[in-house]
Amino acid sequence: MIVELGHFALVLALALSIVQSVVPVWGARMRDERLMAVAAPVAGVQFLMVGLAFAALTFAYLTSDFSVLNVWQNSHSDKPLIYRISGVWGNHEGSMLLWVLILALFGALVAAFGRTMPATLKANVLGVQGWISLAFLSFILFTSNPFIRIANPPMEGQDLNPILQDVGLAIHPPLLYLGYVGFSVTFSFAAAALLDGRIDAAWARWVRPWILIAWIFLTLGIAMGSYWAYYELGWGGFWFWDPVENASFMPWLAGTALLHSALVMEKRDALKVWTVLLAILTFSLSLLGTFLVRSGVLTSVHAFATDPSRGVFILAILAIFIGGSLSLYAWRAPMLKQGGIFAPISREGALILNNLFLTAACAAVLVGTLYPLALDVTTGDKISVGAPFFNMTFGPLMIPLLLAIPFGPFLAWKRGDLLGAAQRLMVAFAIAIVIALVVAWVEGAANVMAPIGIGIAAWVMIGAVSEIVWRVKLGRIPLGQSFSRAAGLPRSSWGAMLGHFGMGATMLGIVAVTAWQQEVITVMQPGETRSIGGYDLTFEGLTPSTGSNYREDVGHFSLRKGGVMLANMEPAKRFYMARQMPTTESAIETFGFNQVYVSLGDAKDGGAVVMRAYYKPLVTLIWLGAVVMVIGGLFSLSDRRLRVGAPRRAHHAAAAMPAE
Amino acid sequence: MAMTRKQRRLSMIGGAGAVLAVAAGLILYALKDEIVFFQSPSDVAEHTVPHGQRIRLGGLVKDGSIDRQGETVRFVVTDGAADLSATYTGILPDLFREGQGVVAEGTVGNDGIFHADTVLAKHDENYMPKEVVEALKARGEWQMGADNPAAKGAPAADKTSQAETPSAPASRTN
Amino acid sequence: MMIWFLFAVLTVAAALAILAPLARRSNAAEEEGQGRENGPDVAIYKDQLTEIDRDLDRGVIEPEDAEAARAEISRRLLKAARSDRDDAATRPRSGSGRARIAAALAIVGVPLVSVPLYLALGSPSMPDAPLAARLMPSDDGFHQFKDLVAKVEERLARNPGDGRGWDVIAPAYMRMGRAGDAAKAYANAIRLLGENAPRRANQGEAIVAANDGVVTAEAREAFERAVKLAPGMVKPRFYLALGLGQEGKKDEAISAWQTLLKDAQGNEAWVPMAQAELRELGVATPDAAPVRAPGVASAPGMSAGTGNGAGASGMPGPSAADVRAAGEMSAQDRQAMIRGMVSQLDERLKAEGGSVDEWVRLVRALAVLGERDQAIDAVKRARAGLAGDQQGLTTIDALATQLGLES
Structure with missing residues (x-):
């Protein structure tokens, strides 16, 4: 009964989404307060209904209710509790339900926290959210219904792919969706503003927290996914330029650009046309990502052609929303008035530069992702676009951006002093050059890219810090005063610093691993020792053992440095009985920012085993950098200016520089 | 340095145009040089692949052809019409098996042997790379037979398209 | 309400x-x-x-x-x-x-x-079916069954060349609803032990179940092999007729169903099903009773094959009919079905005895499952049950020697 209750709640949510798409927008046109007021409670109840549906499906998973087709296909009564829960979204239908749940959550949040927005804007925003809900709820109910029942329930489920039985999978998609779907709010704001014909600096301030929230979650989701692939796939790669990854990376690039351009719009009422377009494009890329991942078009263009119901449905959603919003944009955008003027060299100019490079990089990723599909459809040629393509295009576009990052915060609004900024950055520049030279000296001529890369990363990190140092006049005024200045700096200033610093840290990690990673692939006999990255790895032997639904051969390695025992590492080769499927479990030891990574290959006669070990210097910085960026985002979000509630009159520390 | 509004605007549009032109140039150049074509052993046999050019080789691992010597593995990739010997050093993906589909990236050496530096596999026992399926179909090797592993792999591969499986290289030497 | x-x-x-x-x-x-x-x-x-x-x-x-x-x-x-x-x-x-x-x-x-x-999509009359509640009456049987399957799986992982293991596990997979695995297991059994009509027919049935009830080319091939090996067998002919209907070869399908029904005695489980198919093809049949089990959701994606896993068993007769019959079974009946082929066979033989072939099947199954003591016991009971059948006793003795079950 609970399952059917969930199913009915989902259908009710669809009915409510129809009301939400019509009534508030109509009310906004008519300026009818009562009709507009319908939006908020409907959005709230719609969230409760989708929540009920999601809870019902989760309940079915928890109780192994195999009368639900979706549970039977994706669960197993032997599965540990946490993976039964994560199994809810570990499949197509369930993950689309999660998608819609998060969409409804954002609708409810706008309804709850949008009290300070003008009524017409709020009604239109929720109306547009309603359209998106309607589209995706229809998609779920008509093509991907998770509540289809089996008349004669089987006694046992079909399990979940063992590689997906992992904590990473449990957390990764929800985070990613919070980011992906979060940009639906910015899309709704853009469409609502175009409907309303009122796009101004105040709009940018209202939309900004939503951009930040979506961006924070997307950053976390991508970092999490990257770490998951790193430890789960067994060969220590952290980014593959795989279409599925690109699908989440493109909205991130566009969203980062949006974060910066909305700043210009808020401060200076400029870049309006561009910012609104970017808000539309960011969510369009989210939808494109959903299409790529969910339609099966990536697996095979031809499979898509033979069973197109889902793919065509999402493609239609994609076409309607992107086409519709761009038409609305083309119709309304020319009416926007030009805002404040500024010189090319200014804070505004720097932010435009940021936008240029980010969108160009995003376009490169887009081309690299879609070109193989386009070529397959048109000529039938099969190609793979891999790391070389992206290194060639994405890399060169990122370098000037990274070089320019430290300058931005030093430039004044309207008209900046590049020379002054350069002078203030002299120290940072000098340190970065010294670091690069040291690296070059140690490395020799063999590796030119390492010193350059490390130098740029150091430049970004130190440049970010030196902005704060300069703002608080550290060393130029008594220390106590500097501290009180630091405390008085707007949180968004700290946010910008942390965001840029984190970017530099991630870059440092990537460069260090690329340049100095060490790898050993070898056959080891028990008792043998190999050294890697200054560590000695001794193979002690292989022992079989049995888990709840798998058998495994565990390799025992002891890790020593200078004869001192540091850790036991136990990589394993698992064999999942239900699926007759082997997986590789790697073992990772972290020392500071560095890691030693061991994974197993095939066992040989006489207890020997093929093993692969890596020494990965500074590798954790890749993800720690992303975490720092997220903390920066949280700082910006907590800035008093963006705090929920009416913007009070500022007597104190009005913010000047939210995160860039 | 007072710039008129028009000059400002022109300088900005010029700057933006330059960046976009560079980006477009990079993309076009990379699309010409940095993409890897998918080839079957027959394509290689027909000499349509220059030696030393990176390709993705796809086919079935020939039954009985896997020969492990320490960490180096030799195997034969076949599409029914032609065979190609391949060699790879490193740890193979978990699902690398005889009779199963495989996609490997690398170059054909002067010795006529394919030197793979990456071997790809999806994390599903039924996975058949789509390129392999299509290449095999093109070669008429595709039969719906009970004992043909390929035949069982293909429909399943379509079904698993919805799985949350990252299609990442499972094994690679750098 | x-x-x-x-x-x-x-x-x-x-x-x-x-x-x-x-x-x-x-x-x-x-x-x-x-x-x-x-x-x-x-x-x-x-x-x-x-x-x-x-x-x-x-x-x-x-x-x-x-x-x-x-x-x-x-x-x-x-x-x-x-x-x-x-x-x-x-x-x-x-x-x-x-x-x-x-x-x-x-x-x-x-x-x-x-x-x-909701009425178009949902199944309001269907109660929840949490596994724990469904297991209550005979919890042990189910877990035993699962343990047995796990044991055989482990054996097969170690020794994939064990054809009898595949033969044993294939019907078990079918009961667990893992039709794709069952098809693979049957294919392995056929490869290792050679083909016979039941194996081919079951293989085809598993393929059909794995393809949501569609008789694919691969399945058709298996059924055709089975018919060639045992022309009188009902199951493959049933599915072949079903396949003809699915392909739209109406006339051929009608004649296939009619031939099949001619051989029927009238009380077989598959007869109403065949008659329903004929009616769908536009041929009047004497029995017009509705066959579709009530409570079966007519939701999209729900075809007959979806639920096949539960009903499909090693019992004679087409499984699609079993599926529909199972819909009307009580919970206990369904429990009994799942108790596992080994214990089922064991009980039947204990109660009524059986043919040499059945005893051989039981002993082999127990041996493969690693239940050595029970296997030895089964050999003893087989000897007692077959007393007087000299040829049968020789077969059992040979089997016991072969499997190392001499007590």
């Missing part, structure tokens, strides 16, 4: 979400609107004006630019204040006509959309 009550509660909650804001007196809404003469944007611009001073202090903007910026923001502030006042002045009264339309939408529209849609 309870569920309809809950549906009604949910629907009322949804309608209330729409009705509540509409029911507010329009005066109240208006007063609130007038209370906010200065919109939120005015507050933001005022805030921005003070922000300029802070920026100036921190050197984020040059003094003369600050002046210009101040002028810009002041202009925006004035414009916003003016448009807010205009809004307040021109705001029309909340039309009660519009509110009435919206209210009607809430009361009529929401149920009108959701109830028919």
Whole structure:
């Protein structure tokens, strides 16, 4: 009964989404307060209904209710509790339900926290959210219904792919969706503003927290996914330029650009046309990502052609929303008035530069992702676009951006002093050059890219810090005063610093691993020792053992440095009985920012085993950098200016520089 | 340095145009040089692949052809019409098996042997790379037979398209 | 009934979400609107004006630019204040006509959309079926069965060349609903032990179940092999007829069904099913009783094959019919079906004895499962049961020697 209750709640949510798409927008046109007021409670109840549906499906998973087709296909009564829960979204239908749940959550949040927005804007925003809900709820109910029942329930489920039985999978998609779907709010704001014909600096301030929230979650989701692939796939790669990854990376690039351009719009009422377009494009890329991942078009263009119901449905959603919003944009955008003027060299100019490079990089990723599909459809040629393509295009576009990052915060609004900024950055520049030279000296001529890369990363990190140092006049005024200045700096200033610093840290990690990673692939006999990255790895032997639904051969390695025992590492080769499927479990030891990574290959006669070990210097910085960026985002979000509630009159520390 | 509004605007549009032109140039150049074509052993046999050019080789691992010597593995990739010997050093993906589909990236050496530096596999026992399926179909090797592993792999591969499986290289030497 | 009550509660909650804001007196809404003469944007611009001073202090903007910026923001502030006042002045009264339309939408529209849609998609009569509750009566049997399967799986992982293991596990997979695995297991058994009619027929059935009830080319091949090996066997002919219907070869399908029915005695489980197929093909049959089990959801994606896993068993007769029959079975019956082929066979042989072949099957199955003691016991009972059948006893002795079961 609970399952059917969930199913009915989902259908009710669809009915409510129809009301939400019509009534508030109509009310906004008519300026009818009562009709507009319908939006908020409907959005709230719609969230409760989708929540009920999601809870019902989760309940079915928890109780192994195999009368639900979706549970039977994706669960197993032997599965540990946490993976039964994560199994809810570990499949197509369930993950689309999660998608819609998060969409409804954002609708409810706008309804709850949008009290300070003008009524017409709020009604239109929720109306547009309603359209998106309607589209995706229809998609779920008509093509991907998770509540289809089996008349004669089987006694046992079909399990979940063992590689997906992992904590990473449990957390990764929800985070990613919070980011992906979060940009639906910015899309709704853009469409609502175009409907309303009122796009101004105040709009940018209202939309900004939503951009930040979506961006924070997307950053976390991508970092999490990257770490998951790193430890789960067994060969220590952290980014593959795989279409599925690109699908989440493109909205991130566009969203980062949006974060910066909305700043210009808020401060200076400029870049309006561009910012609104970017808000539309960011969510369009989210939808494109959903299409790529969910339609099966990536697996095979031809499979898509033979069973197109889902793919065509999402493609239609994609076409309607992107086409519709761009038409609305083309119709309304020319009416926007030009805002404040500024010189090319200014804070505004720097932010435009940021936008240029980010969108160009995003376009490169887009081309690299879609070109193989386009070529397959048109000529039938099969190609793979891999790391070389992206290194060639994405890399060169990122370098000037990274070089320019430290300058931005030093430039004044309207008209900046590049020379002054350069002078203030002299120290940072000098340190970065010294670091690069040291690296070059140690490395020799063999590796030119390492010193350059490390130098740029150091430049970004130190440049970010030196902005704060300069703002608080550290060393130029008594220390106590500097501290009180630091405390008085707007949180968004700290946010910008942390965001840029984190970017530099991630870059440092990537460069260090690329340049100095060490790898050993070898056959080891028990008792043998190999050294890697200054560590000695001794193979002690292989022992079989049995888990709840798998058998495994565990390799025992002891890790020593200078004869001192540091850790036991136990990589394993698992064999999942239900699926007759082997997986590789790697073992990772972290020392500071560095890691030693061991994974197993095939066992040989006489207890020997093929093993692969890596020494990965500074590798954790890749993800720690992303975490720092997220903390920066949280700082910006907590800035008093963006705090929920009416913007009070500022007597104190009005913010000047939210995160860039 | 007072710039008129028009000059400002022109300088900005010029700057933006330059960046976009560079980006477009990079993309076009990379699309010409940095993409890897998918080839079957027959394509290689027909000499349509220059030696030393990176390709993705796809086919079935020939039954009985896997020969492990320490960490180096030799195997034969076949599409029914032609065979190609391949060699790879490193740890193979978990699902690398005889009779199963495989996609490997690398170059054909002067010795006529394919030197793979990456071997790809999806994390599903039924996975058949789509390129392999299509290449095999093109070669008429595709039969719906009970004992043909390929035949069982293909429909399943379509079904698993919805799985949350990252299609990442499972094994690679750098 | 309870569920309809809950549906009604949910629907009322949804309608209330729409009705509540509409029911507010329009005066109240208006007063609130007038209370906010200065919109939120005015507050933001005022805030921005003070922000300029802070920026100036921190050197984020040059003094003369600050002046210009101040002028810009002041202009925006004035414009916003003016448009807010205009809004307040021109705001029309909340039309009660519009509110009435919206209210009607809430009361009529929401149920009108959701109830028919749910009835089309949902299965309101189906109760939840949590595994724990379903296992209550014979928990042990199920776990035993699963343990046995796990044991065989482990053996097969170690020794994939064990054809008998595949033979044993294939029907078990079918019962667990893992039709794809079952098809693979049958293929392995055929490869290792050679083909016979039941194996081929079961293989085909597993393939059909794995393909949501569609008789694929691969399945057809298996059935054709089975018919060649045992022309009288019903199961493959049944599926071949089904396949002909699916391919749209109407006449051939009709004649295939009719031939099949001619051989029937009339009380077999598959007969009504075959008659239903014939009726669907437009041929009148004597028995017009409805065959579709009640409670089977007609939701999209639900074809006969989806539920096949549960009903398909090693028992004679086509599984699709079993599936429909199983729908009408009591819970205990279904439990019994799943208890596992080994214990089932064991019990039957214990009670009524059986043929040499059946005893051989039991002993082999037990041996493969690693139940050595039980296997030895089965050998003893087989000897007792087959007393007098010299040839049978020789077979059993040979088997015991071969399997190392001499006690």
